[in-house]
Amino acid sequence: xxxxxxxxxxxxxxxxxxxxxxxxxxxxxxxxxxxxxxxxxxxxxxxxxxxxxxxxxxxxxxxxxxxxxxxxxxxxxxxxxxxxxxxxxxxxxxxxxxxxxxxxxxxxxxxxxxxxxxxxxxxxxxxxxxxxxxxxxxxxxxxxxxxxxxxxxxxxxxxxxxxxxxxxxxxxxxxxxxxxxxxxxxxxxxxxxxxxxxxxxxxxxxxxxxxxxxxxxxxxxxxxxxxxxxxxxxxxxxxxxxxxxxxxxxxxxxxxxxxxxxx
Amino acid sequence: xxxxxxxxxxxxxxxxxxxxxxxxxxxxxxxxxxxxxxxxxxxxxxxxxxxxxxxxxxxxxxxxxxxxxxxxxxxxxxxxxxxxxxxxxxxxxxxxxxxxxxxxxxxxxxxxxxxxxxxxxxxxxxxxxxxxxxxxxxxxxxxxxxxxxxxxxxxxxxxxxxxxxxxxxxxxxxxxxxxxxxxxxxxxxxxxxxxxxxxxxxxxxxxxxxxxxxxxxxxxxxxxxxxxxxxxxxxxxxxxxxxxxxxxxxxxxxxxxxxxxxxxxxxxxxxxxxxxxxxxxxxxxxxxxxxxxxxxxxxxxxxxxxxxxxx
Numbered sequence: 001x002x003x004x005x006x007x008x009x010x011x012x013x014x015x016x017x018x019x020x021x022x023x024x025x026x027x028x029x030x031x032x033x034x035x036x037x038x039x040x041x042x043x044x045x046x047x048x049x050x051x052x053x054x055x056x057x058x059x060x061x062x063x064x065x066x067x068x069x070x071x072x073x074x075x076x077x078x079x080x081x082x083x084x085x086x087x088x089x090x091x092x093x094x095x096x097x098x099x100x101x102x103x104x105x106x107x108x109x110x111x112x113x114x115x116x117x118x119x120x121x122x123x124x125x126x127x128x129x130x131x132x133x134x135x136x137x138x139x140x141x142x143x144x145x146x147x148x149x150x151x152x153x154x155x156x157x158x159x160x161x162x163x164x165x166x167x168x169x170x171x172x173x174x175x176x177x178x179x180x181x182x183x184x185x186x187x188x189x190x191x192x193x194x195x196x197x198x199x200x201x202x203x204x205x206x207x208x209x210x211x212x213x214x215x216x217x218x219x220x221x222x223x224x225x226x227x228x229x230x231x232x233x234x235x236x237x238x239x240x241x242x243x244x245x246x247x248x249x250x251x252x253x254x255x256x257x258x259x260x261x262x263x
Numbered sequence: 264x265x266x267x268x269x270x271x272x273x274x275x276x277x278x279x280x281x282x283x284x285x286x287x288x289x290x291x292x293x294x295x296x297x298x299x300x301x302x303x304x305x306x307x308x309x310x311x312x313x314x315x316x317x318x319x320x321x322x323x324x325x326x327x328x329x330x331x332x333x334x335x336x337x338x339x340x341x342x343x344x345x346x347x348x349x350x351x352x353x354x355x356x357x358x359x360x361x362x363x364x365x366x367x368x369x370x371x372x373x374x375x376x377x378x379x380x381x382x383x384x385x386x387x388x389x390x391x392x393x394x395x396x397x398x399x400x401x402x403x404x405x406x407x408x409x410x411x412x413x414x415x416x417x418x419x420x421x422x423x424x425x426x427x428x429x430x431x432x433x434x435x436x437x438x439x440x441x442x443x444x445x446x447x448x449x450x451x452x453x454x455x456x457x458x459x460x461x462x463x464x465x466x467x468x469x470x471x472x473x474x475x476x477x478x479x480x481x482x483x484x485x486x487x488x489x490x491x492x493x494x495x496x497x498x499x500x501x502x503x504x505x506x507x508x509x510x511x512x513x514x515x516x517x518x519x520x521x522x523x524x525x526x527x528x529x530x531x532x533x534x535x536x537x538x539x540x541x542x543x544x545x546x547x548x549x550x551x552x553x554x555x556x557x558x559x560x561x562x563x564x565x566x567x568x569x570x571x572x573x574x
Contacts, residue, residue, distance in 0.1 A: 070548035088558065091549055092532075108561055110548055111532055127562045130529060148563040149529035167529055167565045186565060 024053045033061040039074075040067040047074055055082050070110065075103060081120075092129070095122055098139075111148070114141050117158065123231065130167065133160045136177065142231050149186065152179050155196065161227060169208070171198050174244075180224065182237055190242050199224065199239040207242070214243035264426050265438070266295030267451045267533075268545040269514040270554065271419035271521040271572050278307070282407065282415025285422040288543075288550040289403035295546060296424035299437035300406045301398030303449035303516060306417040308393040311352055311365045312372070312446075315388040316340065316379060319360035320433045321400045333360065339382045340364075347378060357410050358399070361388075373444030377472075386435060386474050391447035393417075393518045398437040418574045419521050421514050423451040430476040440480045442487030443472060447518040450486065452479035453546060454511030454531045462507065482507065486515050497571045500524045504567055514544065522571035529566035536561045542572045 025046050028037040035054050039047045047065065054060040055078065062083040068074055072091035075084055081100040089107030099118035108126035112134055119139040130148030133141045138158040146164030150172055157177040165183035174193040184202035191208025198211070199220070220241060228236045254262060268288040272279045285302055306313075318336050319329070337354075341364075344351055349368040356362055368375065376387045389396035397410045403424065407413055423438035430436040442448035456462075459478040462485060467473065471484050482503065489499035500515060500522050512531035515522050523544055525533060534548045536559050543551045548561055564570065 070552050072547075072549075089548060089552075089561070091547060107558070108548070110534070126560055129532065129534070129563045146562060149566055167563075168527075 022049075024049045026050070026053065028054055028060075028063075030054070030058060030060060033059060034064075035060045035062070036064045036066065038066045039071070040069060044071050044073050047071065048076065051075065051078065051084070055080055068107075070107075072110070075101075089126070098122075108145065114139075117141065119158075121231075127164070128162075132162075133158070136160065138177075140227070140231070142233070146183065152177070155179070159227060161231065161233070163233065165202065168205075171196070171211075171242075172208070174198065178223065180227065180239070190244070192248065193244045195244050198242040200242065201237040201239050204240070204242075210245045210248045211242050212245040214241040216241055264295055264428075265453045266292035266424040266546045266550070267421070267438075267453045267512065267514055268292065268423075268543075268550050269419070269421040269451075269516070269521050269523070270541065270543045271574050272541055273572065273574060274540045278416045279418065280413070280415070281305070281417045281420040282412035284554045285420045286403045286407040286412060287553040288545055289422045289424050291550045291553040292424050292545065292547055293402050296426035297402060298427050298432045299398060299400045299425045299434070300403045301396065301423045301425070301437045301439050301451070302406070302412060302420060303389070303394060303396045303422070303439040303441075303451070304412070304415050304417055304420045305393045305447075305516065305518060306395065306415065308518060310367070310392070312349070312368050312375070312390065312392060313395055314364045314366070314375070314379070314390045315361065315395055315397065316364070317361045317386050317388060317434060318382075318384050320435065321358075321360070322433060323360075336382050336385060337362065340379050340385060343378045343382065344368075344375070347375060349375070357397075361397075361399070361410075363395070372446050376444050380472070380474075387441070387443070389441040389449065390444075391441075391518070394441070394447040394449055394516075396439055396441050396449060398423075398434055398439070400432065400434070400437075419516060421449065421451045421516050421521070423453075429455060429478050435475040436477045438477075438479055440475075440477075440483040442483035443474075445487035445491060448483065448487045448490070448516070450479065450483035450513055450515045452482055452511055452513040454513070454526070455509050456481060456507055456511060457509040458507065459509075478509075479513070482511075482513055482515070490517075496520050496522050497569060500569045500571070504569065512546075520571055520573050522569065523564065524569045525564050525566060527567045533564055534561050535564055535570075537572075 028035040064085045068088045070089045070091045073093045076096045079099045084103045086105045090109045092110040094113045096115040101120045103122045105124045111129035112131040115134045117136045121140045123142045127145035128143045128147045132147045132151045135154045142161045149167035151170045153172045155177045156175045159178045161180045163182045166185040168186035169188045171190040174196040180199045182201045187205045188208040190211030349366040352365045399406045439449045439451045456478040462481045510530040512525045512533045536543045536551045
C-alpha cells in the first residue's frame, strides 16, 4: 500500500493511466430535490462525480451547475430522468451518451455535443461546434444559435433543431431521425444519407450525393408545428424537405461469390 | 492534435501583457500537446532589429566541449553581424542555447539570416522589428518561466502547443514558424499538409530555405512569398485554401494584423471571440476563457473561411 501513496499524489496525468480525482467533492447546496453547485474550481471528473452522486444517491431531480467554464465532457453518461442546467458554456463532448435527462445549457457548446444521445431533451441557448448530435439515437436537441460542420453525422433517431445556420456535410450518412434548420446550410447537405428527413428554411449551398427534395405531407406540417410548440420556438418558417434518393441502395445485390451459386 | 491560439488587442494602446495572456491560453490547452510550446509575440515596433536564434537544441547531448563550442559559435554570429555592418546593441542569453540580439541594421534581412545560419547549428527563430519567436520543449508555464515571457508587453501574439505527428520533438519542429526571409511574419498550424513536399520543393527553387522537416513551415514561407508578390495577407490566405492540400486550421500574423484560415473540410477546430477591444481565437474555448473573465459568446468559423483583424 505504501507504493500507492506516491500515485495518489499525481495531480496531472496526460495519458489518463492513473485514476485521479476519484472522490466526490459533495459541495452542493441541496434543497429537497433541487441542488446547486459551483464548478469553477472542480475538474471534469469531479463535476461528473458530483452530478452522479446527486442524481443517483441523493434523489435530486433538478441540478444547476454554475460556472462550467467550457470544460470538456461535462454531464456525460447520465441515464436517469432529471433536469440539469449548465449556467455557462460547455467544451467538447458535452452531454454525450445520455438517456433521459432534460438539459439546458445557457451558453455555447463545443464539438460533439450529445453524441450518441438515447433520449431526453437538450436545449442550447447559443452556438454549437461541429459534429453536433453525432450518432444520436433519440430525444430532442435544440440549438438556438448556429452550428459547425457535420451536424448529425450518422444520426439514427431523434430530432435536431437548429435556429441558426449550419456548416458543410450536414446530415452526412443520416440513417434515421429528423433535422430541422431555420437558417442556411453549407455544401453537401445529406451526403450519402440512408434515410431520415432534413428540413431547411434557409438557402442550401449544395446537396450531397443521393440527397433529393422530398414531397411535403401533412405529417411534416404536424411534426414541425408540434416541435416548435413544445420547445416554445414561436411560429415556424417555411421549410423545404430533403430525403434520400435511394440511388445508392445496393443492399439486395448479391456478393460475387453468392452470385456464382445462384447462377 | 495540436492546440493553437491567438490574441490581438484592437485599441491602439500597444502595451498589453500579451506574453502572460498567451501563457494562460496555452497552459489551459496543455492536454492538446505536451511536447513543446511556442510563442510569436509582437512588441511595440522599434528601429532596431530583434533577432532570436538558437545554437543547439534542448535535447542535444551535452558533450564535454559543448559550452566552449557554443561560446565560439556565439562569437562567430556576432562577428558576422558586425562584418555585415550591423551595430549590436544588446545580447541576452535566455537559456543555455537560445539568444536574443538587438542591432542596428539598414540592409536586407535575408542576408542577415543566411549569414547567421551559416554558423554551425545556428537557427534564426525570428527576425524583425517587432516579432519575437520563443519556442522550447515543455508546457507553457515552463517556457514562459525560462524566457521571462510574463513581462512581455505588446499588441498581438500567437501560440502553439504541439503534439508531434509529422516530425521530431525538438525546437526546430516546434511552432510558430517565422516566414524566412520576410520580417515580422509568423504562423501556427493545427493539422497536416499532404502536398508539403510539392510546395517545399517549389519554394526551395525560388531560393527559400527550410530549417525543419515540419509541414507547417511551408505555410509561413508560402504566405510571405505571396505577400512579397503583392498580395495582402487576406488574399494570400485565401489562395492558400486552394493551393495547400490537407486538413488545417492556421493563424498567421504580421506586424499589424492577425488572420485565421480553415480548410475546406473544417476538420480542425477553432473557436472565435470578437469584441470591440480584443479578438481571441483558440482550438478550444477553454483557452479564451482563460483570459476573458466575464461571460462571453463565441462561435466556430465555417469551412473555407478566412478572417483578418488589424490591430
